Amino acid sequence: MGRSTHGVVTAPGVDPxxxxxxxxxxxxxxxxxQFFTRxxxxxxxxxxNGRLARNAGNHVDVGAVRPIRPPTRQGVSGMQIGDxxxxxxxxxxxxxxxxEDVWALLAPVADLEELVIVGDFLISGKDRWAAPMSSLDNLRDSVRRFSGCTGVGRLREALPLLRTGVESPTETHTRLLIRAAGLPEPITCCPVPIESQLLHADLGYPEWKIAIDYEGQYHFEGGAEQARxxxxRHEAMRAAGWRVLLVTALDLRDPRRFLGRLAAAIVAAQ
Incomplete structure (x- = not known):
């Protein structure tokens, strides 16, 4: 993800x-x-919208409700939508x-994973303490209203893949990788009870006591205190009898070893 200025998220190399x-x-x-779109x-x-932002640059998408037309000017891409x-x-x-309508409007320019990432974000919030921006019912209603629009098939495919309790796009990416590999889908924000409190892993299988945590860049930028x-946290999970699998960006570039470790852990737990 690129820089954010006054709530505007931009891609690397794009001047916010x-x-x-x-x-x-x-x-x-x-x-x-008329309105900003996509x-x-x-x-x-x-x-x-990392990949979407990289493709957009300083380009501006503007839509209009028929019969109104979007403005015509250099650097503006226009589209129309039905009343x-x-x-x-x-x-x-x-x-x-x-x-929820912005999510639906992304369908013609986003792939399935991008739609799931955005959808997870909308119904989960920025973290587990923040109120979500939308709900699954609202997204379903948008799919119904967009039934005659380009990309609605992709929206319908994305809906059953959406989950709450997701704190980062990488968690969604990891979950979809696990599904695509044919392994059981882990739950999001997996509760891990220990003696004194209830911890949560990014993903996990409570029935097998397997926790999966993604170690993003902030884990390494926090220095010794963050590492401690x-x-x-992970030692407390292990002491409670959980198997903890850590995932990094390198694992996701070539997930075969991680998926092999996960498959072996599931087999051993059954």
Missing amino acids: QAFETRVASIALCLRPG RTAAKLLGLP GVLSSLPEAPYWVPSP RDNE
């Missing part, structure tokens, strides 16, 4: 100030029935549809 300036300039020209709307909402598809018409000064807390 230049993007904000373009968005602000175009926003002044929008009128009722990759631009996702950026403005701060949704996890009644959006849950509500976006208004000034933000001109951004509801989070992580080690104590």
Whole structure:
């Protein structure tokens, strides 16, 4: 994920100030029935859209409800949508549809995994203490309203793959890798009871006492104190009889060894 300025998430190599300036300039020209859409709307909402953002650059996506047309200007990609598809018409000064409608509007430009990542984020929140931006029922309602739109098949495919309790796009990616390998799907935000408290692993199998934690960059940037807390947490899980599997970015680049370790742990636990 790139930098975030005033809630706008941008890809590496993209100037966030230049993007904000373009968005602000175009926003002044929008009128009722027009709105920011697709990759631009996702950026403005701060949704996890790494690959989408890299493809977008400083480009701005603008939509309009028929028969209104989107503005025509250099660097703007326009699209139209039927009347009644959006849950509500976006208004000034933000001109951004509801989070669930932005998810649905991404379907023509996102692959299945990207839709699941964004959907997990919307129904989970930024962390387990933050209120989610949407709900599974709202996403289902968007799929119903977008039934005649491009990409609705991908939305329908994504819906049953969405899960709550997800704290990062990498957790979704890891879960989908495990599913794709034919292994049982782990639960998200897996509860791990220890003597004094209830811990949670990113993913896990309570029935087999297998916990899976992703060690992202922040685990290594936190220095010795962060490392100490992580080690104590994992040792507490192991002391409670759990097998703890740690996953890093290197594992996900070539997941064969991790998936082999996981398969062996499942077999041993059964």
